[in-house]
Amino acid sequence: MPANTLMVLGASSSVGKSLLVAALCRIYARRGIRVAPFKAQNMSNNAAVCADGAEIGRAQALQAAAAGIEPTADMNPILLKPEADARAQVVVQGRPWQSLAARNYYERKQALWPVVTGALGRLRDVFELVILEGAGSPVELNLRASDIVNMAVARHARCPVLLAGDIDRGGIFAQLLGTLWLLDPEERGLVRGLIVNKFRGDRALFSDGVRLLEQRAERPVLGVVPYLPALGLPEEDAVALDEDLARPACADLDVAIVRLPHIANFDDFDPFRLEPGVRVRYVRTEAELGRPAAVILPGTKSSMADLAWLRAQGLGEALRRLARDGTAVVGICGGYQMLGQWVRDPLHVESADDAAEGLGLLPVETTFAPAKATRQTRARVVTDGPGWIGGLAGTTVEGYEIHMGRTTGARPWLETPDGDDGAVTADGRVWGCYLHGLFANDAFRRAWLASLGGGRALPSGSARAALHGALERLADAVEGALDMPRLDKIIEGQ
Numbered sequence: 355m356p357a358n359t360l361m362v363l364g365a366s367s368s369v370g371k372s373l374l375v376a377a378l379c380r381i382y383a384r385r386g387i388r389v390a391p392f393k394a395q396n397m398s399n400n401a402a403v404c405a406d407g408a409e410i411g412r413a414q415a416l417q418a419a420a421a422g423i424e425p426t427a428d429m430n431p432i433l434l435k436p437e438a439d440a441r442a443q444v445v446v447q448g449r450p451w452q453s454l455a456a457r458n459y460y461e462r463k464q465a466l467w468p469v470v471t472g473a474l475g476r477l478r479d480v481f482e483l484v485i486l487e488g489a490g491s492p493v494e495l496n497l498r499a500s501d502i503v504n505m506a507v508a509r510h511a512r513c514p515v516l517l518a519g520d521i522d523r524g525g526i527f528a529q530l531l532g533t534l535w536l537l538d539p540e541e542r543g544l545v546r547g548l549i550v551n552k553f554r555g556d557r558a559l560f561s562d563g564v565r566l567l568e569q570r571a572e573r574p575v576l577g578v579v580p581y582l583p584a585l586g587l588p589e590e591d592a593v594a595l596d597e598d599l600a601r602p603a604c605a606d607l608d609v610a611i612v613r614l615p616h617i618a619n620f621d622d623f624d625p626f627r628l629e630p631g632v633r634v635r636y637v638r639t640e641a642e643l644g645r646p647a648a649v650i651l652p653g654t655k656s657s658m659a660d661l662a663w664l665r666a667q668g669l670g671e672a673l674r675r676l677a678r679d680g681t682a683v684v685g686i687c688g689g690y691q692m693l694g695q696w697v698r699d700p701l702h703v704e705s706a707d708d709a710a711e712g713l714g715l716l717p718v719e720t721t722f723a724p725a726k727a728t729r730q731t732r733a734r735v736v737t738d739g740p741g742w743i744g745g746l747a748g749t750t751v752e753g754y755e756i757h758m759g760r761t762t763g764a765r766p767w768l769e770t771p772d773g774d775d776g777a778v779t780a781d782g783r784v785w786g787c788y789l790h791g792l793f794a795n796d797a798f799r800r801a802w803l804a805s806l807g808g809g810r811a812l813p814s815g816s817a818r819a820a821l822h823g824a825l826e827r828l829a830d831a832v833e834g835a836l837d838m839p840r841l842d843k844i845i846e847g848q
Contacts, residue, residue: 356478358845359513362549363488363504365529369520370551372413373587373828374579375487379421380829381838382483390429390477391417393487394470395503397434397442399618399655400588403754407728408448409433412588412621413487420825431473432466432502434459436616437655437704447473450726463500470502471510478511483845486513493536505541514546514844522552522581526563531570546844547576549836554581577836586824588621606631607806610646612669612689613638614660618653619756622686625793628815629803640668647806648682649673651689653756653790657720658705661692661712670713677715682806683784685716687757690776690786694718694761703758715784716777722759730754731789733768733775735798741782742805743767751798753791761788794818 360378364371375391382389391414402415408427418425427448434442437453444451444459446469454462477484492504508515519529530548537545548567553560557578564575611623613636626634637643651673654660664670677683685693694712696719699705703722712720731754737747751768766774768787776787782805793799794817 356475357481357484358847359478359484359486359511360841360845361486361488361508361511361513361515363492363508363515363517363533363545365491365517365519365533367490369518369529370579371487371518372417373582373585374516374518374549374551374832375485376413376417376420376587376825377828377832378485379417380825381833382485383421384829387483388423388481389421389483389485390423390481391421391487392428392474392477392484393430393489393503394474394507395432395434395489396430397436397489399435399616400621401433401435401445401619401756403728403730403756404448405730406448407730409445409728409756410448412619416588417485417487419821420829428473428476431469435618435655443655448728460500463502467502467506470507474507474511486511491533492541493533495536505537505544508544509541513544514847515544516547516549516576516841516844517545518549518551520552521550521560521578522554526550527567527570530567534571534573545573547574547841549576550578552581553578574837574840576841577832579832579835582828582831585828586624586627586820587828588624607648607803608633608635608644608646609648609650609806610635610637610643611650611652612636612643612664614652614654614688615663616654616656616660618655619687619790620652622652622790622793623650625796625799625817625820628817628820629799631807632803637669638667640672643669643672643676645676646681648684649676651683651685651692651786653686654688656704657688657691657697657759658699658707658710660688661697661710664692664713674713674715677784680783683715685786686792687755687788687790690716690718690788691720691757691759691761693784693786694720694763694777696720697759698722716764716779716786718761718763718777720759720761724758726758727755727772727788729772731770731772733770733789736767736769739767739782740778740780742801743778743782743785746798746801749797751789751792751795753789753794755788756790757788 396411398411400412401409402412404425410430414430415425433445436442443453488504519526693716698709699722735746735749764777766776767778768775778785
């Protein structure tokens with residue numbers, strides 16, 4: 355018998371759908387129910403890699419972790435990764451399919467409908483409960499005909515729907531009631547309850563609001579979920595980086611991360627939140643950069659375009675100057691490519707240009723090729739690495755790779771089963787590699803930060819324990835806010 359389903363739709367983007375689904379996955383997994391997440395189509399450059407090398411949205415990987423299961427491509431069968439020039443790489447069932455302009459993608463979306471239904475069907479055959487997530491708003495009227503992620507999926511699965519709104523941004527009545535009233539009658543009939551999300555203050559002060567919503571919507575408000583700041587869970591959208599994430603200026607170490615236009619996999623740096631002595635900030639200009647203890651060039655979906663942006667902002671020369679003065683400079687994935695001598699694209703995989711000169715801080719060159727590397731990786735730090743890396747000789751680190759192109763020209767400092775990786779200067783101050791998730795390795799993170807702080811040990815926590823602790827806090831808060839007996843009946847079709 356196919357699994358039961360439940361769908362969480364939002365009145366708009368960023369109302370908290372992803373975290374609500376993660377919380378529900380955790381809640382039902384704690385009851386011993388085999389539960390899995392599903393999002394038909396996601397758009398994000400913050401991606402994760404499954405055990406078989408398939409690439410999916412980071413949010414679905416987090417939801418799988420909340421459910422206590424390994425992520426698979428069926429949980430996010432279509433992933434759109436925005437590129438330069440209003441294009442996106444379309445990843446289908448975890449593998450690159452085509453790079454398309456927005457107009458061309460909308461013309462071909464319906465050809466992917468069997469991919470969506472097939473993935474959902476396989477999950478329903480294996481699990482007892484599948485919790486679906488929508489995308490954006492389900493009532494973008496001009497996009498309804500090509501919908502393959504919102505109500506089209508709910509209708510296909512005959513799935514009960516919860517509609518969530520963000521009260522923190524204001525206009526909660528217009529959000530929820532307006533969305534509900536714009537749905538077709540058949541679609542409106544699938545909506546079984548409302549959720550008011552991100553509520554600040556005394557819940558009792560909104561009791562009249564709940565009554566009015568229920569009266570006008572003719573549906574129950576299943577819960578008013580509190581605003582949950584600083585959970586420490588990975589963000590999916592780069593818009594979150596525009597918020598003030600920095601620690602107070604009195605922190606011992608100042609780490610600047612360059613906010614590239616096409617930044618990807620920025621959750622690489624979430625583990626720094628565990629370090630009370632570290633200030634982490636995202637910078638866009640030379641003036642914002644200042645003189646930090648370290649600068650990180652993160653991953654990007656468009657290395658050559660972002661390399662040109664670095665130079666135009668004056669950040670390229672500023673990084674070279676800081677490196678000459680002894681500041682630590684680090685590149686991860688696309689950032690690693692930029693630190694080299696040249697980035698070449700003879701087949702125009704990523705750019706119309708044949709090549710771009712890198713920042714010249716590492717003795718490597720990168721050449722793009724059509725094949726994309728996506729894999730989970732266990733690597734060993736070499737035995738004779740320079741500087742602080744030498745102190746980690748033989749240490750095993752875990753992470754994942756998502757990149758186009760191959761980088762050569764220097765003796766690597768990481769040994770992996772799929773080929774060696776990375777480059778580092780003789781003093782260990784400038785280094786880079788392709789391994790995402792590197793700073794989630796506690797020993798590695800602590801060693802690098804200690805090297806920046808003059809060898810003084812810094813207090814730290816475990817990245818793995820912090821993630822699961824945050825998921826528990828999220829689940830506890832949502833479970834306490836929702837009418838769970840009523841939700842159980844909705845899932846059972848009552």
